[in-house]
Amino acid sequence: xxxxxxxxxxxxxxxxxxxxxxxxxxxxxxxxxxxxxxxxxxxxxxxxxxxxxxxxxxxxxxxxxxxxxxxxxxxxxxxxxxxxxxxxxxxxxxxxxxxxxxxxxxxxxxxxxxxxxxxxxxxxxxxxxxxxxxxxxxxxxxxxxxxxxxxxxxxxxxxxxxxxxxxxxxxxxxxxxxxxxxxxxxxxxxxxxxxxxxxxxxxxxxxxxxxxxxxxxxxxxxxxxxxxxxxxxxxxxxxxx
Amino acid sequence: xxxxxxxxxxxxxxxxxxxxxxxxxxxxxxxxxxxxxxxxxxxxxxxxxxxxxxxxxxxxxxxxxxxxxxxxxxxxxxxxxxxxxxxxxxxxxxxxxxxxxxxxxxxxx
Numbered sequence: 001x002x003x004x005x006x007x008x009x010x011x012x013x014x015x016x017x018x019x020x021x022x023x024x025x026x027x028x029x030x031x032x033x034x035x036x037x038x039x040x041x042x043x044x045x046x047x048x049x050x051x052x053x054x055x056x057x058x059x060x061x062x063x064x065x066x067x068x069x070x071x072x073x074x075x076x077x078x079x080x081x082x083x084x085x086x087x088x089x090x091x092x093x094x095x096x097x098x099x100x101x102x103x104x105x106x107x108x109x110x111x112x113x114x115x116x117x118x119x120x121x122x123x124x125x126x127x128x129x130x131x132x133x134x135x136x137x138x139x140x141x142x143x144x145x146x147x148x149x150x151x152x153x154x155x156x157x158x159x160x161x162x163x164x165x166x167x168x169x170x171x172x173x174x175x176x177x178x179x180x181x182x183x184x185x186x187x188x189x190x191x192x193x194x195x196x197x198x199x200x201x202x203x204x205x206x207x208x209x210x211x212x213x214x215x216x217x218x219x220x221x222x223x224x225x226x227x228x229x230x231x232x233x234x235x236x237x238x239x240x241x
Numbered sequence: 242x243x244x245x246x247x248x249x250x251x252x253x254x255x256x257x258x259x260x261x262x263x264x265x266x267x268x269x270x271x272x273x274x275x276x277x278x279x280x281x282x283x284x285x286x287x288x289x290x291x292x293x294x295x296x297x298x299x300x301x302x303x304x305x306x307x308x309x310x311x312x313x314x315x316x317x318x319x320x321x322x323x324x325x326x327x328x329x330x331x332x333x334x335x336x337x338x339x340x341x342x343x344x345x346x347x348x349x350x
Contacts, residue, residue: 063293071250081286105263183328197287220289222281225283
């Protein structure tokens with residue numbers, strides 16, 4: 001469907017992004033809540049969400065700060081979790097790379113899992129969309145997500161002080177991460193990457209400075225990449241045979 | 242918590258995350274990246290997140306590292322529901338229900 005105006009593209013993006021509200025509200029509340037548990041105040045939790053807007057990386061940083069990991073390891077691990085943003089950025093570039101600089105900066109800042117997934121699906125389906133319409137659509141898709149991410153971080157932080165230990169919130173991050181990972185297993189290579197990462201993480205649990213996480217992550221990525229090459233070769237072989 | 246460390250983490254993570262997002266859209270433009278690099282980047286999330294979770298599932302800090310049936314079954318249920326439904330929210334709710342259900346049962350015994 002061609003868009004007649006940038007406004008209709010924006011509205012369409014808004015509609016397509018709306019279902020993510022259901023995920024964003026509990027996750028941002030959880031972040032605010034756990035941030036307060038870790039010792040941040042409400043303002044610090046909000047600034048964290050505004051500056052970083054990346055759930056998984058924020059949770060990773062909190063977890064490692066709680067374990068008193070060295071600052072460098074906290075940063076490296078959280079940024080490693082966010083490396084997929086570079087992938088998203090690379091894959092959006094052919095579609096919005098010709099937009100004005102300030103618009104590209106805005107798209108970059110608001111690149112999150114939800115906006116990327118919604119936008120890339122639309123851009124691939126609708127190759128004739130103009131660049132301004134693509135940018136409008138993208139910003140429409142983030143509109144229901146980003147302000148709620150800020151707002152419910154504050155709500156969670158305000159609630160945080162009243163939550164008792166019996167709620168077992170120590171396990172909220174593992175559950176959140178496992179739920180986020182599950183839909184990502186698209187190919188055998190993704191599964192192999194995760195399995196290798198888990199095994200290495202358990203074996204390397206005793207490595208100091210929480211470096212086990214980075215070692216396991218790199219091992220998993222290499223395993224995934226290797227498996228992908230192997231799968232491609234096998235498919236190519238089948239095509240010849 | 243040490244406030245200086247906290248602000249270093251917040252600002253460092255903010256700048257780093259923006260640079261990761263801006264790298265290609267803003268700077269690289271339409272130039273191609275090496276295949277081997279893209280191939281590794283594709284697996285960052287599925288490698289790093291499970292690696293982060295695994296030790297907490299097997300040796301939770303809340304039980305001083307003793308394996309805990311409630312937390313372990315919650316992890317298994319979350320992952321299973323997530324794989325079957327591809328629905329993040331359904332997986333979270335199933336995991337939380339399992340965790341609380343098991344903690345309640347263990348508390349009774």
